[in-house]
Amino acid sequence: MWMNKKLLTGGVGVALVLVVIAALSRYEDRSKMLLAACHKEVPESQQIECIFRAIERELIDRGMSPAMALFSRAYEDFPAFVGQGCHKQAHRVGDIVYARLYTPDAGLDALDFPQETTACGYGFFHGFLEHLIQDRPDSAFVDAVCSRLDERLGEQMEAIRAICFHGSGHGFALAHAETLPRSVWGSVRAFTVEAAANCDKLTQADNRSKEECREGVFNVLVEWMALGQYGFTFDEERPFRACDEGPKSLQSACYYEMAQKLDGLADRDPIKLADIVAKINDEQLRSTAFQVGVAGIVQNTLQDEDATEKILTACATLDEEFFDACLKSYISGLYEHGAPQREYIRALDVCRLDVIVSGGHASQCYSAVSERLKRFYVPSEQKRICELFPEEFREACTRDI
Amino acid sequence: MRAMYGISAALAVALLLVLGIYAYTGSVPRQSVVDLRGEEHVSVVLKEDGFEPRDIRVTRGTRVTFSTTRQNKYWPASNAHPAHDVYPEFDPLRSLEPGESWSFAFDKTGVWSFHDHVRSYFTGTIYVDE
Helix, strand or coil: CHHHHHHHHHHHHHHHHHHHHHHHCCCCCHHHHHHHHHHHCCCHHHHHHHHHHHHHHHHHHHCHHHHHHHHHHHHHHCHHHHHCCHHHHHHHHHHHHHHHCCCCCCCHHHCCCCHHHHHHHHHHHHHHHHHHHHCCCCHHHHHHHHHHHHHHHCCCCCCHHHHHHHHHHHHHHHHHHHCCCHHHCCCHHHHHHHHHHHHHCCCCCCHHHHHHHHHHHHHHHHHHHHHCCCCCCCCCCCCCHHHHHCCHHHHHHHHHHHHHHHHHHCCCCHHHHHHHHCCCCCHHHHHHHHHHHHHHHHHHHCCCCCHHHHHHHHHCCCCHHHHHHHHHHHHHHHHHHCCCCCHHHHHHHHHCCHHHHCCCCHHHHHHHHHHCHHHHCCHHHHHHHHCCCCHHHHHHHHHCC | CHHHHHHHHHHHHHHHHHHHHHHHHCCCCCCCCEECCCCCEEEEEEECCEEECCEEEEECCCEEEEEECCCCCECEEECCCCCCCCCCCCCCCCCECCCCCEEEECCCCEEEEEEECCCCCCEEEEEEEC
8 A cells, every 4th residue: 555655656746747847848948938929929019019018027027137038039039029129129128127126215226237138239228217317307316327337237238337328318308308398399409408408417427428418318309200209300301400400519419319310311221321421511420420320221121131241242332431430330230239148140240251351351340349349248258259259350359358 | 545645646736737837937927907898988097106007908999098197298109119100090199288188999909008108118008809
């Protein structure tokens, strides 16, 4: 009898283990399992809503790291997710964290920020910070927030300080817009000057950081222009007119952000883009506009496998000035919109293209790739990636780690 | 006696299975969708902590009226932020003042996630059934 009980118990245990293994072995990992149901949703917009419901649930149930793992999985497995713009998707994770995890009492220190939060051009931080600052549009608060984030995360996220000030610019713009009556809708001046003045009051921000903040203000404005919201429209005939007509102190920030929308005007062709920006008299503004335009082209052609070679081949027909800017911006664009923590892969692929190698641009290319590493990767990962460089470029890669 | 032992063992297996899967997935559904099917008019209020009710299920043709108790402007609209392109008609096309309400009749079945365009972290979902 005792032997029968033991056998029965053992059998039950083995059966249990087999059943659980069988059930779970359908999925390679947890994130795939959680998103499996989303593949069945139609249309694609519903897939994306499904993904974000899963991310939100994971965030609440298990925290930031598992939620960002889900985000990374969605990037890999759902073309529609990336197709809509991964920076925008990352923004939304920032929204969710702000709404569901952040409390003013506990503050930022109660939150984890895994390395994946750098993904998609630090979109997460833009989304989180714009609302944090929208709800408290105070320069001293921004100073404290950005200093604290830099202190905590600066070693593994090189750009966090700049990103923080940029996201704060978003917040200043959003907060200011709420105070404006409908009678001034459509006025660039009304929506930007006072908002951007908050950037000048930042005592912990150097000139570059203040400019990041101003760019953040204009980023919001340009989005409203592109969407026809708040009485704005995007001037396709003279995209920089509002910049030229506004205060000189805001001109470069305005040009930078307005250039985000040039890729559409240029039909995603760098040669047409070069023609458009050729009309800009100021050399610095012209260069900025071209580079930002190229980054926009990258974002919107990311899923076209043939696009990279086509675009860089077109760039190779331009003057040296434009080609250098094109290559650097192309690499930068791949980082800003690439797969979380795997952005370097496509960037390195660029350096192996025939147009780069036979054109004698390999050194420039690898230099552009290595320059961006510290923006996204912890030092140990930077070292690992440098090992993937051709031997002649490795030392230069590791020099700045 | 033997039968009781068998039943107990089976129950233990079932319990262990459920606990095991829950421990792995943590996926016991939490979200509660308020069932308002059959109501012709429904209210959703944006409060300090978000839309209330946040998720609702209604019948096609139901008119949902949005309002707020917050002191801020608000702008309920279809996802995705900021373009509102999933259900473009579900958009007042402007921000609303705190005392102002806006109504929309959901004539399309489906799952319509929405947000406050002014503060996009306030979100909700409207399930529209036939």
